[in-house]
Amino acid sequence: MATATLLLPARGRLPGALPADAVARALARADRVQGAEGERAQLQRHFSLDAGAWPVAALTRQLDAGDAAGASWVRADPAYVVPDMHGARMMAHGEALGLDGEDLAALLPELRPLFADAGFVLDAPDPSRWYLRLSPEAHLPEFAEPETALGDDLFAHLPAGEAGRRWRALLTESQVLLHQHPWNRQRAARGKAPVNSLWFWGGGRLPAQVTSPHAQVRSREALLRALAKAAGVAADANGRVDALVDLRHLRSLQQFRDEVVQPLLLAMQRDELSRLILDFQDGEVFSLTRSQRWRFWRRPWTGLEG
Numbered sequence: 001m002a003t004a005t006l007l008l009p010a011r012g013r014l015p016g017a018l019p020a021d022a023v024a025r026a027l028a029r030a031d032r033v034q035g036a037e038g039e040r041a042q043l044q045r046h047f048s049l050d051a052g053a054w055p056v057a058a059l060t061r062q063l064d065a066g067d068a069a070g071a072s073w074v075r076a077d078p079a080y081v082v083p084d085m086h087g088a089r090m091m092a093h094g095e096a097l098g099l100d101g102e103d104l105a106a107l108l109p110e111l112r113p114l115f116a117d118a119g120f121v122l123d124a125p126d127p128s129r130w131y132l133r134l135s136p137e138a139h140l141p142e143f144a145e146p147e148t149a150l151g152d153d154l155f156a157h158l159p160a161g162e163a164g165r166r167w168r169a170l171l172t173e174s175q176v177l178l179h180q181h182p183w184n185r186q187r188a189a190r191g192k193a194p195v196n197s198l199w200f201w202g203g204g205r206l207p208a209q210v211t212s213p214h215a216q217v218r219s220r221e222a223l224l225r226a227l228a229k230a231a232g233v234a235a236d237a238n239g240r241v242d243a244l245v246d247l248r249h250l251r252s253l254q255q256f257r258d259e260v261v262q263p264l265l266l267a268m269q270r271d272e273l274s275r276l277i278l279d280f281q282d283g284e285v286f287s288l289t290r291s292q293r294w295r296f297w298r299r300p301w302t303g304l305e306g
Helices: 022-029 039-044 056-064 101-117 161-179 182-189 222-231 253-269 290-294
Strands: 002-008 031-034 072-084 087-093 121-126 129-134 197-205 216-218 243-246 273-280 284-288
Touching: 002 253, 022 253, 022 284, 039 222, 056 072, 056 121, 056 129, 056 197, 056 222, 072 101, 087 197, 101 121, 101 161, 101 182, 161 197, 216 222, 253 273
Parallel strands: 002 243, 002 273, 216 243
Antiparallel strands: 031 284, 072 087, 072 129, 072 197, 121 129, 273 284
16 A cells, blocks of 8 residues: 655644544644754655755756756746845745746846856746756855745845855846846736846756655656656656655645545545655654554644644
8 A cells, every 4th residue: 555645835824723523633643753844854855865965956957958967057047026125025036927938038138148258058948947057067155045035135145255256246237137128117017027136046966866765746846846857756647656745835724624634534544545644844744544543532633733
């Protein structure tokens, strides 16, 4: 029998109360482990990379274009920032901007010479994921992931120190070019957010090895699919195998209960599933099995943070 592992949002994103039913009883009887919180930590519970690296750009580049080997890569994703009293805040990036081929045709030619002068090649095999190709020996600073900077003071998350000076300058120069670009005025006239900045992140080389205990991954998210590809794990296949299922988009406790956990508990009762693992992005991991039904003295949980 197979194990189903669900990637879930932080429990705080599923507020509300559960009825004292089978789901609440199963959660109360489950084994619990507290791990590290955050998207990276959650994914690292399911994928191991050599040398502890986390080169998102190289991984997703291999997914998007299949040419990541032999170079270093940095994501230079499109972003929308707004000024405030203390500087600027990033309000959207990547897929949230809803870019298409017309946006790429208008914006990339203006930016490419800037990065060519720095010795980098800029391109975008996907409208929401822009890449810089660097030499394999390139020394890269520590970049902040966009989720960390989203909604916060932009400058507090820029690469620090001498290693980051070049990247801070490139960001400023790219912002000037994008701010002046007439295409952004056209986007604004259509009610769309302008692309007035970039965000550099995910730097590194394609890892030599990625491993995972799962036989299948079900997700539409680029990084998770890239990790699955690198690990040789089937994506979106069918069959009763150990599967990692991406449900981080959930925002309803009722949906979590009625459409996710309840049907899987019934599958366990029918001996179609041996274990159900609920991995929340705040680090809490629940492991549910049929044998836990003997822990009947535990009171049902009415909330996930009980």
